[in-house]
Amino acid sequence: MTHATATADMMHPPVPAEPGSGVYSNKLGMWVFLASDVMFFTALIGSYIILRFGVTEPWAAPGAVLNVPLTAFNTFLLICSSVSMVKAYAAIADGKKYFLRPVPGKLLRDGGLKFWMLVTIICGAMFVGVQVFEYVKLLGHGFTPAGYRDGSLLAEHAVSDAVRYGATSAGLYGSSFFTMTGFHGFHVTCGVVSMLYLYSTKVLPEKYSAQDYRGIETIGLYWHFVDLVWIILFTIVYLI
Amino acid sequence: MTTAHTRPNYILIWLYLFLMTVAEVALAFELPFSRNVKLLLLLVLALWKAMLVALFFMHLKFERWRLRAIFMVPLPLAIILVLAVITEKIW
Numbered sequence: 607m608t609h610a611t612a613t614a615d616m617m618h619p620p621v622p623a624e625p626g627s628g629v630y631s632n633k634l635g636m637w638v639f640l641a642s643d644v645m646f647f648t649a650l651i652g653s654y655i656i657l658r659f660g661v662t663e664p665w666a667a668p669g670a671v672l673n674v675p676l677t678a679f680n681t682f683l684l685i686c687s688s689v690s691m692v693k694a695y696a697a698i699a700d701g702k703k704y705f706l707r708p709v710p711g712k713l714l715r716d717g718g719l720k721f722w723m724l725v726t727i728i729c730g731a732m733f734v735g736v737q738v739f740e741y742v743k744l745l746g747h748g749f750t751p752a753g754y755r756d757g758s759l760l761a762e763h764a765v766s767d768a769v770r771y772g773a774t775s776a777g778l779y780g781s782s783f784f785t786m787t788g789f790h791g792f793h794v795t796c797g798v799v800s801m802l803y804l805y806s807t808k809v810l811p812e813k814y815s816a817q818d819y820r821g822i823e824t825i826g827l828y829w830h831f832v833d834l835v836w837i838i839l840f841t842i843v844y845l846i
Numbered sequence: 847m848t849t850a851h852t853r854p855n856y857i858l859i860w861l862y863l864f865l866m867t868v869a870e871v872a873l874a875f876e877l878p879f880s881r882n883v884k885l886l887l888l889l890v891l892a893l894w895k896a897m898l899v900a901l902f903f904m905h906l907k908f909e910r911w912r913l914r915a916i917f918m919v920p921l922p923l924a925i926i927l928v929l930a931v932i933t934e935k936i937w
Contacts, residue, residue, distance in 0.1 A: 628910050645927075648923075648927060827904055833899055837895045837896050846885060846889075
């Protein structure tokens with residue numbers, strides 16, 4: 607480490623490493639948890655791939671049942687929240703605890719930890735809100751974890767175009783879709799709640815500093831992982 | 847622990863991620879490629895985006911190899927898991 611030569615463009619670890627592992631305990635614990643979460647989502651995605659490509663009946667075409675433009679917007683929200691999270695991390699690494707501060711000669715104000723963290727929380731909460739809206743709409747149209755509900759709009763569509771709507775595989779489609787996106791949504795919700803807790807107990811009282819911002823780095827790792835998983839899920843579930 | 851390093855341009859990475867998402871949606875619904883080509887390109891784009899997030903937002907590029915290994919070890923295991931179940935009919 608070269609703390610003596612630190613500038614605003616250099617990134618440094620928040621605290622000295624624990625002996626042995628080479629990282630501080632919180633971060634190591636988060637990485638181990640993320641490694642286990644990789645296996646968890648692999649099991650879900652793997653099951654989906656096997657069901658999707660193993661089934662002999664037609665599967666619903668992309669965009670036939672799911673609202674892709676809405677979910678693309680949700681993907682955009684999550685990507686924005688990821689960049690705001692890393693900006694929060696960079697801000698506190700530079701010791702910027704404030705919300706917004708004017709910069710002489712510049713139109714835009716400089717965002718600090720409080721600002722970027724709040725942006726992340728808002729984007730995350732909006733993602734969950736849009737996902738709930740999507741679920742309500744899908745259930746309203748008759749797409750349930752058990753397939754297309756009898757007498758619903760989608761059930762009628764499936765009768766008129768069984769191939770496009772994957773009429774015979776709708777049960778598998780529904781159960782795998784709601785399981786994967788539901789577990790991901792649960793992860794996002796946990797992230798938003800955790801960030802709200804950190805925001806109220808640590809960020810607003812300015813307990814983080816350029817010397818110690820372990821909590822921001824640890825929750826940031828979790829948040830970026832949730833974004834990473836969504837990037838894969840969006841492609842596999844909505845576009846393929 | 848990340849070692850001291852030059853800060854990546856996060857906004858540029860965000861722009862890459864945004865443009866690749868737009869490209870994915872266009873590829874899936876607008877561009878006239880065969881299904882297999884679309885499948886391959888969509889998977890490549892998704893993995894590329896995931897790599898950008900892991901390397902630059904999670905700072906994996908700047909981490910020590912021991913920490914990278916923690917994240918990398920489950921990946922071959924994940925591939926083995928999926929392949930084992932896919933090939934279940936064979937054995």
